[in-house]
Amino acid sequence: MSVQERKQRERAERERLIVATARELAEQQGWDAVTTRRLAERIEYSQPVLYSHFRGKREIIGAVALEGAAEMAAALRAATSAADGPRARVTALARAYLDFAERNPAVYDAMFRLDGGLAFAHEDTPEPLKDAFAALLESLGEVAGDGVHPGLFTETFWAALHGLATLTRARRLPPEDTERRTELLVDRLAML
Amino acid sequence: MSVQERKQRERAERERLIVATARELAEQQGWDAVTTRRLAERIEYSQPVLYSHFRGKREIIGAVALEGAAEMAAALRAATSAADGPRARVTALARAYLDFAERNPAVYDAMFRLDGGLAFAHEDTPEPLKDAFAALLESLGEVAGDGVHPGLFTETFWAALHGLATLTRARRLPPEDTERRTELLVDRLAML
DNA sequence: GCTCGATTCTAGCACTGCTAGACAATCGAG
DNA sequence: CTCGATTGTCTAGCAGTGCTAGAATCGAGC
Numbered sequence: 001m002s003v004q005e006r007k008q009r010e011r012a013e014r015e016r017l018i019v020a021t022a023r024e025l026a027e028q029q030g031w032d033a034v035t036t037r038r039l040a041e042r043i044e045y046s047q048p049v050l051y052s053h054f055r056g057k058r059e060i061i062g063a064v065a066l067e068g069a070a071e072m073a074a075a076l077r078a079a080t081s082a083a084d085g086p087r088a089r090v091t092a093l094a095r096a097y098l099d100f101a102e103r104n105p106a107v108y109d110a111m112f113r114l115d116g117g118l119a120f121a122h123e124d125t126p127e128p129l130k131d132a133f134a135a136l137l138e139s140l141g142e143v144a145g146d147g148v149h150p151g152l153f154t155e156t157f158w159a160a161l162h163g164l165a166t167l168t169r170a171r172r173l174p175p176e177d178t179e180r181r182t183e184l185l186v187d188r189l190a191m192l
Numbered sequence: 193m194s195v196q197e198r199k200q201r202e203r204a205e206r207e208r209l210i211v212a213t214a215r216e217l218a219e220q221q222g223w224d225a226v227t228t229r230r231l232a233e234r235i236e237y238s239q240p241v242l243y244s245h246f247r248g249k250r251e252i253i254g255a256v257a258l259e260g261a262a263e264m265a266a267a268l269r270a271a272t273s274a275a276d277g278p279r280a281r282v283t284a285l286a287r288a289y290l291d292f293a294e295r296n297p298a299v300y301d302a303m304f305r306l307d308g309g310l311a312f313a314h315e316d317t318p319e320p321l322k323d324a325f326a327a328l329l330e331s332l333g334e335v336a337g338d339g340v341h342p343g344l345f346t347e348t349f350w351a352a353l354h355g356l357a358t359l360t361r362a363r364r365l366p367p368e369d370t371e372r373r374t375e376l377l378v379d380r381l382a383m384l
Numbered sequence: 385g386c387t388c389g390a391t392t393c394t395a396g397c398a399c400t401g402c403t404a405g406a407c408a409a410t411c412g413a414g
Numbered sequence: 415c416t417c418g419a420t421t422g423t424c425t426a427g428c429a430g431t432g433c434t435a436g437a438a439t440c441g442a443g444c
Contacts, residue, residue, distance in 0.1 A: 007390095045393090046393050047433080048433085048434070051434075112362070120362075148376065155365055156352075156373045159352060163353070164351045166355070172304060173313060173351065177347070181348045184345065199421095227401080237423080239424090240403075240424070241422090244423090249401065
């Protein structure tokens with residue numbers, strides 16, 4: 001049985017390689033540059049190998065999105081746990097979110113802009129995505145205000161952050177005022 | 193000279209046809225379905241004709257975006273002018289914005305999600321885009337609050353609306369609570 | 385050392401955006 | 415009214431895309 005186990009390990013290793021390479025390529029040159037040919041060449045296998053791991057390009061994007069969600073959740077929790085008091089936590093959360101989006105644009109796109117074939121806002125939403133939302137909820141729930149559902153508040157705050165992140169990167173908003181817009185958002189939306 | 197004028201008119205007419213057809217096709221089947229071949233077939237000309245009007249597909253998207261911006265500006269002004277008082281105006285504005293995004297998803301994408309080769313937040317931003325932002329500013333500037341720059345406030349509010357619009361359509365947010373999220377946004381962000 | 389199933393590759397499909405060069409229609413000059 | 419030049423349009427093709435059928439190769443177990 002040890003041979004099969006080794007093969008399975010190697011297969012899992014190669015799958016990680018595919019996802020990591022796709023992510024790297026996407027961050028370097030954008031998702032448009034992540035073609036099955038280029039990806040195959042970089043991992044030093046032929047194209048069809050990709051299809052023995054994933055149904056198609058969409059699923060590869062989805063895998064990158066899941067990886068990113070786990071990282072984002074960790075980054076958000078790290079930022080908030082270092083802050084004292086609700087206000088500092090929310091500010092740190094907002095900054096950490098926008099920072100993650102700016103530093104990992106391709107991963108961010110995989111999560112929230114592209115179609116990775118993942119279910120959102122469902123019971124069958126993958127765990128990492130639920131957890132990333134939970135990380136938002138942990139800090140935002142406490143400042144939702146009386147009579148406002150924490151989940152609903154979190155969704156709204158998240159949407160606002162998402163709007164800032166995407167419009168800024170798409171050069172629809174001038175980048176220099178990001179900090180002031182973030183402060184405005186925190187000051188007004190959170191009940192402190 | 194009249195012959196040349198007629199030709200010019202016909203050429204302009206055909207250009208409108210291209211833009212209208214691209215928009216129609218995008219709304220019906222999504223932008224992915226708007227290929228140069230399909231578009232050419234629908235307007236009953238060959239592909240190269242498209243390139244005698246536009247540099248490429250990107251510019252066609254840009255043309256749809258400009259058309260959409262003019263319409264959105266009109267829709268926003270129509271909604272706000274029918275409302276009494278700042279609060280009602282902002283609520284009407286937010287609803288009209290999200291309604292436009294939901295009813296014209298392809299046009300909305302052309303404006304804010306896709307690359308139409310247009311300049312934003314610049315002095316050389318096309319007039320319709322500036323005017324759409326101006327339409328937002330007209331109603332939002334009056335509720336920015338003391339010491340908050342109206343433009344900055346408008347950008348922030350707009351980003352929040354954009355986040356709601358895109359995340360909802362990408363099925364990242366459950367659609368049924370849209371109205372409540374909108375109310376929350378208006379209640380908290382606007383200084384009334 | 386050989387066989388046979390699993391794995392991987394080559395080669396190909398139908399599609400994409402875009403363009404060079406052939407062709408036809410139209411115009412102005414003689 | 416004819417003829418060359420200028421437009422305008424089309425056919426055919428390039429290099430690329432995601433994806434897959436079937437051939438070729440590898441290696442595990444006898």
